[in-house]
Amino acid sequence: MVTREDVENIALLSKLFVPEEELDGLTQSMQEIIDFADAINNAPAGNEGFDNINNLSNVFREDEVVPSYSNEDILKNAPEQAEDHFLVRNKE
Amino acid sequence: MKYELVSGFETHIELATKTKIFCGCTTQFGGDPNTHCCPVCIGLPGTLPVLNREVVRFAIKAGLAVHGQIAEIAKMDRKNYCYPDLSKAYQISQLYAPLIIGGYVELSSGKKIRLHHIHIEEDAGKLIHRHGDTYVDYNRGGVPLIEIVSEPDIRSIDEAREYVERLQQVMRYIGISDCKMQEGSMRCDVNISVRPEGSEEFGTRTEIKNMNSITNITKAMEYEYDRQVDLIESGGKVVQETLRYDDVTGTTSSMRSKEDAHDYRYFRDPDLVTINVPREEVEELRAEMPELPADKCRRYIDDCGIPEKDAQLLTKYRRISEYFDEACDGVKSPKTVSNFIIGQMFRRTETESDKEVFDIATTPAQLNELVKLLDSGKIRNNLAKSTLEKMLDTGKGVLEFISESDMGGVDEGALLELCKNAVESNRKAVEDFLSGKEKAIKALVGNVMKNSRGKADAMAAEAKIKELIENS
Numbered sequence: 073m074v075t076r077e078d079v080e081n082i083a084l085l086s087k088l089f090v091p092e093e094e095l096d097g098l099t100q101s102m103q104e105i106i107d108f109a110d111a112i113n114n115a116p117a118g119n120e121g122f123d124n125i126n127n128l129s130n131v132f133r134e135d136e137v138v139p140s141y142s143n144e145d146i147l148k149n150a151p152e153q154a155e156d157h158f159l160v161r162n163k164e
Numbered sequence: 165m166k167y168e169l170v171s172g173f174e175t176h177i178e179l180a181t182k183t184k185i186f187c188g189c190t191t192q193f194g195g196d197p198n199t200h201c202c203p204v205c206i207g208l209p210g211t212l213p214v215l216n217r218e219v220v221r222f223a224i225k226a227g228l229a230v231h232g233q234i235a236e237i238a239k240m241d242r243k244n245y246c247y248p249d250l251s252k253a254y255q256i257s258q259l260y261a262p263l264i265i266g267g268y269v270e271l272s273s274g275k276k277i278r279l280h281h282i283h284i285e286e287d288a289g290k291l292i293h294r295h296g297d298t299y300v301d302y303n304r305g306g307v308p309l310i311e312i313v314s315e316p317d318i319r320s321i322d323e324a325r326e327y328v329e330r331l332q333q334v335m336r337y338i339g340i341s342d343c344k345m346q347e348g349s350m351r352c353d354v355n356i357s358v359r360p361e362g363s364e365e366f367g368t369r370t371e372i373k374n375m376n377s378i379t380n381i382t383k384a385m386e387y388e389y390d391r392q393v394d395l396i397e398s399g400g401k402v403v404q405e406t407l408r409y410d411d412v413t414g415t416t417s418s419m420r421s422k423e424d425a426h427d428y429r430y431f432r433d434p435d436l437v438t439i440n441v442p443r444e445e446v447e448e449l450r451a452e453m454p455e456l457p458a459d460k461c462r463r464y465i466d467d468c469g470i471p472e473k474d475a476q477l478l479t480k481y482r483r484i485s486e487y488f489d490e491a492c493d494g495v496k497s498p499k500t501v502s503n504f505i506i507g508q509m510f511r512r513t514e515t516e517s518d519k520e521v522f523d524i525a526t527t528p529a530q531l532n533e534l535v536k537l538l539d540s541g542k543i544r545n546n547l548a549k550s551t552l553e554k555m556l557d558t559g560k561g562v563l564e565f566i567s568e569s570d571m572g573g574v575d576e577g578a579l580l581e582l583c584k585n586a587v588e589s590n591r592k593a594v595e596d597f598l599s600g601k602e603k604a605i606k607a608l609v610g611n612v613m614k615n616s617r618g619k620a621d622a623m624a625a626e627a628k629i630k631e632l633i634e635n636s
Contacts, residue, residue, distance in 0.1 A: 085427055086253075087246045129438040135181050135218035138188030138202075146201045146302075149208070156197045157292070157299035160248045 074103040166361040167393045170369075171324055171354060171385065172316035175331055176309050177341045178287065178349040179222045184306035185286045186213030186256065191308070193347055197301040205286075205306035207252035213435055215240070219308040220439060222340040223263050223284045224449050226310055229334045229456060230279055232267030234446050240436040243428045248300050249288035257285035257311075259430045263439070269314075269334075270458060271326050272476070278315040285309050304348075310340075316355065316366065321385050328352060328378055333457050336520075337482045345376050356385060357402065358392045367392070368402040372409050372416060384409040388416055460485050468498035477506055483522040490528030496539040504531060508552055525559035526552070534562045547618030574620045579612075582620060583628045586611040587636075594633055605629060 079099050083090045143156050152159040184191055187204035204211045227234050239261040242254040264282035289305035291298050318324050332343040343350040357369035375381045392402050407416040457479045464475035479485045492498045513519045538548045551565045586608045596604035612625040
């Protein structure tokens with residue numbers, strides 16, 4: 073059972089502010105999401121050795137350097153930037 | 165009441181791969197901010213991390229170096245937390261199926277500090293706090309780390325220091341990291357608790373985060389031990405919390421408030437597939453491993469007749485031990501080689517970092533040549549010592565300084581003449597010796613050595629001089 077406290081805690085961990093009046097609605101939505109996932113969990117899994125859908129393992133890169141992006145390109149999508157850094161404003 | 169310290173370490177070591185753990189960006193230290201980055205390591209949506217093969221190989225070598233068990237199957241997990249040093253709001257790490265299980269680090273006392281496991285993960289970015297805001301540089305984000313998690317087996321600050329030194333030493337030997345604590349390529353989280361001596365139960369522990377020097381580790385542990393003991397003695401209780409050590413004030417303070425208590429909600433990372441480690445690959449890597457410092461040290465003591473203290477010095481850094489090994493090739497007395505290295509060569513490599521690099525003018529082959537002349541009795545110890553100084557100054561070989569005519573000892577008759585001469589020309593020293601000043605004999609022997617250009621046997625000369633004085 074998902075409780076209001078669970079939702080409050082998850083919001084806190086995610087640094088999200090959730091208004092009081094949305095708490096009940098979100099609690100119910102989250103319960104529905106969990107139920108959906110549980111339905112998958114309850115489905116019979118025929119293959120004990122199942123690991124991933126493509127049955128892949130050992131997908132590696134070689135240790136070879138490729139050029140990085142320019143500072144300008146890396147910061148292109150930053151909501152805020154200053155002095156070649158991503159800038160995170162500390163809200164009180 | 166006496167209290168026992170109980171401690172366990174989580175040690176992060178940056179791997180010396182060329183590229184990051186999940187993308188091809190360079191792992192070079194420093195660089196202008198945000199220039200060693202790409203969409204993968206700044207965690208843009210839609211990017212796909214792919215594991216660097218070398219990270220797995222390096223971690224396996226680390227595991228072998230500490231006698232760990234290499235897992236046949238390992239998996240990557242997401243560790244969720246919301247902080248700007250991680251742009252994705254999760255770190256890719258391992259919890260449920262780490263690459264290395266168990267293992268131990270053996271201290272010089274013979275005590276084994278057991279390891280719980282070693283896992284691989286990505287490093288976070290660097291935060292600079294300025295004017296109340298945070299500036300983020302992701303150059304370090306995605307640099308591969310191993311985290312070595314020990315069991316709470318450490319019982320004293322000395323053991324803690326040695327544990328860290330041993331790890332640093334062995335990881336440098338196998339070449340997987342430079343382990344520079346001051347540059348952050350090795351850092352420790354220290355878990356510490358106290359309990360009444362004799363008690364079996366563990367006390368409540370605190371964790372001191374991100375210690376970046378051995379000095380700070382020992383100071384922080386001393387402070388935290390005293391703080392916990394005082395707290396308990398005065399009727400208080402230790403609270404489980406994460407602490408920061410301030411090296412200016414020498415105190416620890418709480419880092420996280422209660423509402424930030426760990427809740428990482430780990431789960432399998434769906435972007436990364438299972439790692440299977442074939443046993444043949446483990447054996448291949450084992451074959452690539454150099455002789456480990458502990459094994460070398462034992463060999464030097466048992467097979468080369470080197471005293472334990474010296475063997476420790478010779479094996480502290482890989483370069484020195486390799487120098488020693490090469491210089492010993494075919495010599496009769498490895499102890500002589502060791503004495504030259506620890507004596508004359510260490511005087512020229514004063515600092516620890518000098519010793520680690522061990523950049524000296526004389527090659528191991530040149531030292532080998534010198535020691536062989538000594539072994540065969542062609543030159544005496546004094547002459548060898550002074551010649552080595554010249555060799556170290558110039559980088560030239562022994563034959564540049566010693567000619568055939570300097571070689572060969574001094575025969576009985578010649579030695580007698582030299583001793584007579586010394587006694588006759590130094591009456592003062594003879595009188596001093598006769599009046600009980602034992603040391604005065606040294607001046608007489610010195611005279612013989614000087615006049616024989618170092619070729620005489622000092623012990624034989626001393627005996628002969630005593631004989632002359634007593635019979636006169």
